[in-house]
Amino acid sequence: MSNTEPLAIKRVTPKNITDKELFYGHKACAGCGGSLAVRLALKVLGERTFSAFPAGCMAAVGFIYPQMAFKNNSIITTFPGVASMAAGIAAGAKALGLEDYKTVAFAGDGGTADIGFQALSGMIDRNDDVMYICYDNEAYMNTGIQKSGLTPYGTKTTTTPAGTNLPGSVTHKKNLFEIIAAHDIAYAATASIGYPQDFINKVNKAKHIKGTTFIHVYASCPTGWGTPTHTAVEIAKEAVDCGLFYLAEYEDGEFKLNKNPKEFASADEYLKKQGRFRHLTDEDIKLVTDQRDKKWERMRKQWL
Amino acid sequence: MDNSIKPQKRDFVRPQHINDYPVGPQFEAGFLAETNAGWRTFRPVVDHDKCVYCLRCYIVCPDGTIFKDNDKINVDLDYCKGCGVCAHECPKDAISMVKEEL
Ligand SMILES: Cc1ncc(C[n+]2csc(CCOP(=O)(O)OP(=O)(O)O)c2C)c(N)n1
Ligand code: SF4
Ligand code: SF4
Ligand code: SF4
Ligand SMILES: [Mg+2]
Numbered sequence: 001m002s003n004t005e006p007l008a009i010k011r012v013t014p015k016n017i018t019d020k021e022l023f024y025g026h027k028a029c030a031g032c033g034g035s036l037a038v039r040l041a042l043k044v045l046g047e048r049t050f051s052a053f054p055a056g057c058m059a060a061v062g063f064i065y066p067q068m069a070f071k072n073n074s075i076i077t078t079f080p081g082v083a084s085m086a087a088g089i090a091a092g093a094k095a096l097g098l099e100d101y102k103t104v105a106f107a108g109d110g111g112t113a114d115i116g117f118q119a120l121s122g123m124i125d126r127n128d129d130v131m132y133i134c135y136d137n138e139a140y141m142n143t144g145i146q147k148s149g150l151t152p153y154g155t156k157t158t159t160t161p162a163g164t165n166l167p168g169s170v171t172h173k174k175n176l177f178e179i180i181a182a183h184d185i186a187y188a189a190t191a192s193i194g195y196p197q198d199f200i201n202k203v204n205k206a207k208h209i210k211g212t213t214f215i216h217v218y219a220s221c222p223t224g225w226g227t228p229t230h231t232a233v234e235i236a237k238e239a240v241d242c243g244l245f246y247l248a249e250y251e252d253g254e255f256k257l258n259k260n261p262k263e264f265a266s267a268d269e270y271l272k273k274q275g276r277f278r279h280l281t282d283e284d285i286k287l288v289t290d291q292r293d294k295k296w297e298r299m300r301k302q303w304l
Numbered sequence: 305m306d307n308s309i310k311p312q313k314r315d316f317v318r319p320q321h322i323n324d325y326p327v328g329p330q331f332e333a334g335f336l337a338e339t340n341a342g343w344r345t346f347r348p349v350v351d352h353d354k355c356v357y358c359l360r361c362y363i364v365c366p367d368g369t370i371f372k373d374n375d376k377i378n379v380d381l382d383y384c385k386g387c388g389v390c391a392h393e394c395p396k397d398a399i400s401m402v403k404e405e406l
Contacts, residue, residue, distance in 0.1 A: 025311060
């Protein structure tokens with residue numbers, strides 16, 4: 001057999017994915033999207049994975065002494081320090097001469113776009129061999145739903161209440177994916193638990209890349225969003241279908257839109273079925289959709 | 305279900321002496337000290353005649369409590385929280401959520 005061709009990455013499917021559950025028995029709320037993202041990613045990465053979790057829901061629900069809901073080697077880190085910890089783990093594993101393993105950091109939107117950003121930026125700059133997955137539930141959930149840099153306009157949180165003076169959050173969602181890409185990272189992607197096969201494919205792709213990789217996965221939170229538990233996957237799909245989130249990749253210096261819908265599903269419907277947006281007026285929603293259209297116009301012009 | 309395919313709860317032996325505690329902050333991976341069954345008000349019940357084994361439910365379960373069991377899906381009711389995602393996502397309506405009786 002010739003060895004000159006690079007081995008094609010074997011696709012991971014529901015049929016051939018490992019039967020082993022590596023994140024099991026955790027205490028996340030029923031229907032937690034973040035826990036689905038962690039579960040699927042760990043199944044793709046396998047048992048020989050070091051995973052690091054900063055303060056946040058996934059740390060809180062996974063490590064309740066003496067219970068340890070991870071089957072792989074996992075650790076809680078300081079809130080701002082998951083990227084530093086993961087970079088250290090990767091350096092340690094290399095020094096030990098380990099083979100056939102992966103190091104992954106899982107952090108929330110707050111832990112990534114706000115307080116953990118400096119460590120993350122440094123890690124990408126050094127190109128440490130770590131996969132970083134941000135599960136984005138659009139607020140600081142573990143401490144009771146406070147606004148983060150990834151909370152979208154008009155979201156009702158405990159620090160951005162909606163009332164006669166304010167429509168909830170008055171800032172827009174930070175453009176995290178492009179901020180990460182601007183580091184000229186080897187691989188970055190956005191994903192949604194509403195499109196689980198796409199997410200699995202992206203984790204699998206990043207698994208086979210040495211150096212820092214980044215995946216921003218949209219992950220619903222029934223508790224913080226005011227949505228029924230059974231729609232947890234559906235609502236994360238609808239966010240993409242109505243254009244308020246998007247599926248894209250950045251690779252070899254190029255952006256790629258993975259999904260370019262001819263027509264968006266109704267953003268109004270997506271917003272109104274969530275307690276966090278139910279107060280929005282038609283005017284607020286117009287502001288949200290105008291912003292969306294502007295963003296898509298730019299993405300289509302530059303990335304297609 | 306063949307119990308070897310799913311993680312099991314284990315009894316926690318309370319440390320008697322400081323020396324019995326693990327050194328450092330770590331604990332044994334995959335150690336489950338209690339079940340989650342009590343969280344549930346509805347349980348998923350699978351109609352195997354309707355199920356086409358597409359594995360959609362298996363992929364989308366946030367708790368990973370759906371197992372492949374000899375080409376049939378099988379729910380671990382010790383850890384299923386009854387969120388209803390599996391039933392809602394099933395393209396064949398093969399899962400119904402049935403109220404738990406006390
Ligand atoms: C330095 C520091 N500040 C604040 C906290 C309190 N804290 C713990 S988790 C958390 C929110 C995490 O939000 P996010 O990163 O979005 O993850 P989520 O809980 O939403 O999964 C906060 C504020 C902390 N642990 N450490
Ligand atoms: S609050 Fe939200 S993110 Fe946290 S465990 Fe519950 S559902 Fe998951
Ligand atoms: S989603 Fe429905 S049809 Fe598919 S495997 Fe599950 S129960 Fe069967
Ligand atoms: S009800 Fe929820 S936790 Fe239970 S098997 Fe279905 S998806 Fe999994
Ligand atoms: Mg969050």
